[in-house]
Amino acid sequence: MAVSSNTGQRRARGPNDPGRRDRIAEAAIRIVAERGVPGLTHRAVAAAADVPVGSTTYHFATLDDLLSVALHEASQRNIAQIREWADDLAPDADFAAELAALVRLQLDSRHSATTAAYDLYVAALHYPSLRSASAAWDEALAEIFGSRTDPEMGRILAPLFAGLVLQASLADPSPSRRQLEAWIRRAMGGSPAP
Amino acid sequence: MAVSSNTGQRRARGPNDPGRRDRIAEAAIRIVAERGVPGLTHRAVAAAADVPVGSTTYHFATLDDLLSVALHEASQRNIAQIREWADDLAPDADFAAELAALVRLQLDSRHSATTAAYDLYVAALHYPSLRSASAAWDEALAEIFGSRTDPEMGRILAPLFAGLVLQASLADPSPSRRQLEAWIRRAMGGSPAP
DNA sequence: GCATTTAGTGTACATATGTACGCAGCGGGC
DNA sequence: GCCCGCTGCGTACATATGTACACTAAATGC
Numbered sequence: 205m206a207v208s209s210n211t212g213q214r215r216a217r218g219p220n221d222p223g224r225r226d227r228i229a230e231a232a233i234r235i236v237a238e239r240g241v242p243g244l245t246h247r248a249v250a251a252a253a254d255v256p257v258g259s260t261t262y263h264f265a266t267l268d269d270l271l272s273v274a275l276h277e278a279s280q281r282n283i284a285q286i287r288e289w290a291d292d293l294a295p296d297a298d299f300a301a302e303l304a305a306l307v308r309l310q311l312d313s314r315h316s317a318t319t320a321a322y323d324l325y326v327a328a329l330h331y332p333s334l335r336s337a338s339a340a341w342d343e344a345l346a347e348i349f350g351s352r353t354d355p356e357m358g359r360i361l362a363p364l365f366a367g368l369v370l371q372a373s374l375a376d377p378s379p380s381r382r383q384l385e386a387w388i389r390r391a392m393g394g395s396p397a398p
Numbered sequence: 399m400a401v402s403s404n405t406g407q408r409r410a411r412g413p414n415d416p417g418r419r420d421r422i423a424e425a426a427i428r429i430v431a432e433r434g435v436p437g438l439t440h441r442a443v444a445a446a447a448d449v450p451v452g453s454t455t456y457h458f459a460t461l462d463d464l465l466s467v468a469l470h471e472a473s474q475r476n477i478a479q480i481r482e483w484a485d486d487l488a489p490d491a492d493f494a495a496e497l498a499a500l501v502r503l504q505l506d507s508r509h510s511a512t513t514a515a516y517d518l519y520v521a522a523l524h525y526p527s528l529r530s531a532s533a534a535w536d537e538a539l540a541e542i543f544g545s546r547t548d549p550e551m552g553r554i555l556a557p558l559f560a561g562l563v564l565q566a567s568l569a570d571p572s573p574s575r576r577q578l579e580a581w582i583r584r585a586m587g588g589s590p591a592p
Numbered sequence: 593g594c595a596t597t598t599a600g601t602g603t604a605c606a607t608a609t610g611t612a613c614g615c616a617g618c619g620g621g622c
Numbered sequence: 623g624c625c626c627g628c629t630g631c632g633t634a635c636a637t638a639t640g641t642a643c644a645c646t647a648a649a650t651g652c
Contacts, residue, residue, distance in 0.1 A: 224630095240524035242436040245609065258631040261611065319523050326520040328568055329513050330434035338568045360581045363561025364554075371557045374522055374532045387554045391585045418600090439639065452601040455641065 225263050228253045232274040237320035241327045244270060268333055275324040275334050279341040282321045283348075285314065290348050299352060300392055303361070304385035307368050311378065322370060342366075357392065364391055419457050422447045426468040431514035435521045438464060462527055469518040469528050473535040476515045477542075479508065484542050493546060494586055497555070498579035501562050505572065516564060536560075551586065558585055 231253035235244050249270060250257045264270045289306050293299075310318045328338035342362055349365070350358020368387070372378045379387075425447035429438050443464060444451045458464045483500050487493075504512045522532035536556055543559070544552020562581070566572045573581075 240521065241434070243524075246611085247609070256631055258633080262630060265611085267610075323520060323523060325568075326517060326564065327434065329517060335568055335570070339570060342565050342569060356581070356584065360558075360585050363565045364558045364585070365561070366564065367557025367559070367561030370520065370560065371536050374519075374529055375536060376529070376533060387550070390550065390587075391554050391558070393584075393587070440641085441639070450601055452603085456600060459641085461640075 224253075224255060224259065228255060228260055228263055229273045229277050232270050233278050233317070233320050236274055236278070236323055237316035241271070241323055244274070246270070268331065271324070271327065271331060272333055272337070274320070275328070275337050278317065278321040278324050279337060281317060282310075283341065283344045285310070286345065286348055290352060293352065300389035301385050303349075303365070303388050304381050307365065307372060307384050308381045310369055311372055315373075318369065319373065322366075322373075325366075353392070360391065361388075364388070418447075418449065418453065422449065422454055422457055423467045423471050426464050427472050427511070427514050430468055430472070430517055431510035435465070435517055438468070440464070462525065465518070465521065465525060466527055466531070468514070469522070469531050472511065472515040472518050473531060475511060476504075477535065477538045479504070480539065480542055484546060487546065494583035495579050497543075497559070497582050498575050501559065501566060501578050502575045504563055505566055509567075512563065513567065516560075516567075519560075547586070554585065555582075558582070 228249060231249050232244060234252055235248050239248070244267065246260045246264075246267070247257055250260045253260070260270070264273060286306065289302070289309070293302055324334070325338050325341060328334035345362040345365060346355075346358040348358070349361040350356070353361070368379075368384060372384070422443060425443050426438060428446055429442050433442070438461065440454045440458075440461070441451055444454045447454070454464070458467060480500065483496070483503070487496055518528070519532050519535060522528035539556035539559060540549075540552040542552070543555040544550070547555070562573075562578060566578070
């Protein structure tokens with residue numbers, strides 16, 4: 205009975221299911237978003253991706269591998285979203301106002317993805333193999349923000365942005381867009397909105 | 399043989415070991431610092447505190463309880479350190495320089511405690527029972543920093559401080575005190591050091 | 593001094609977890 | 623058309639984990 209089920213209930217054709225690896229990575233992010241890093245297990249990911257357990261261990265032999273791919277994927281998506289925001293920015297846009305809007309965007313419409321990304325970011329404190337990915341994320345943030353202001357300001361805005369996202373995720377009530385805007389504006393050197 | 403070991407190898411006299419609860423909480427922080435939140439198990443804590451497993455489950459029945467006490471304790475210590483820093487501050491001190499020194503202090507001499515605190519802070523994203531404690535930590539930070547500048551600036555410096563600590567923990571090489579000082583000074587409105 | 597109460601432990605158990613490994617089914621060589 | 627190698631999977635197993643619970647021993651009232 206065990207053997208027949210093998211051919212009977214396969215979810216996709218055997219070898220050659222391109223994209224399966226990606227589906228597993230995707231599922232790993234979802235798990236972290238829902239249950240945090242402690243919830244990331246081979247089995248939980250397998251269930252979420254609707255693949256057999258052996259499949260997750262085949263593609264990502266150890267838990268570190270799973271964590272690693274989840275962090276890379278999550279941070280890359282986060283950066284992609286921010287880069288998109290930057291690209292859509294009008295040259296004469298009110299930067300502080302737009303940045304405040306970005307914070308709220310990540311909190312509101314991308315809440316679970318954002319949660320997962322920060323979770324994994326901090327997990328790097330304990331997993332040396334993740335540190336370079338977390339550092340690269342910082343780097344990218346500073347670069348994007350810096351290219352719209354100046355490099356030094358990018359280095360200030362990156363940690364401020366991260367701190368604000370975290371703080372706003374936890375605060376109750378969460379600060380409003382206008383509130384965030386005022387803080388960012390002042391940190392940027394302060395004159396009122398144009 | 400099992401019974402005799404009970405009286406034989408006790409680590410402290412039976413009932414009434416005041417401070418045992420605290421030792422367990424202390425051990426919980428140590429575990430989180432060393433292995434992160436996923437490593438926080440009743441058994442790991444019991445071993446670190448050198449108490450029997452039943453003792454940890456007696457004082458903290460569920461894992462949430464352990465997490466909760468660890469976060470409370472860690473954040474309280476963090477705040478205590480920062481408050482001490484603030485109290486020792488001369489009235490005419492260069493605030494930006496001193497704040498940069500505080501960041502480095504938390505990274506250098508208190509590295510593992512700091513790591514644990516931030517880990518637990520972020521864990522609140524997934525454990526509703528921890529959220530109020532994390533929010534309270536933010537609040538305290540903003541209050542301390544604000545009392546030395548102005549309340550609004552406290553709200554800016556708190557997330558900036560948290561972001562800088564995290565970023566500096568992960569960056570390689572970690573930013574120097576002078577570098578941090580320059581960033582903080584500029585965020586505070588910018589004139590060069592006195 | 594003795595009985596009662598209550599704090600504190602050791603142990604046992606069901607379940608979850610990481611991981612090793614034998615086997616199936618597809619793609620090439622001839 | 624047949625065989626072989628290799629990718630990928632289902633299963634089994636040893637171990638770790640949370641938690642319940644029976645039991646000990648100090649403290650307390652008298």
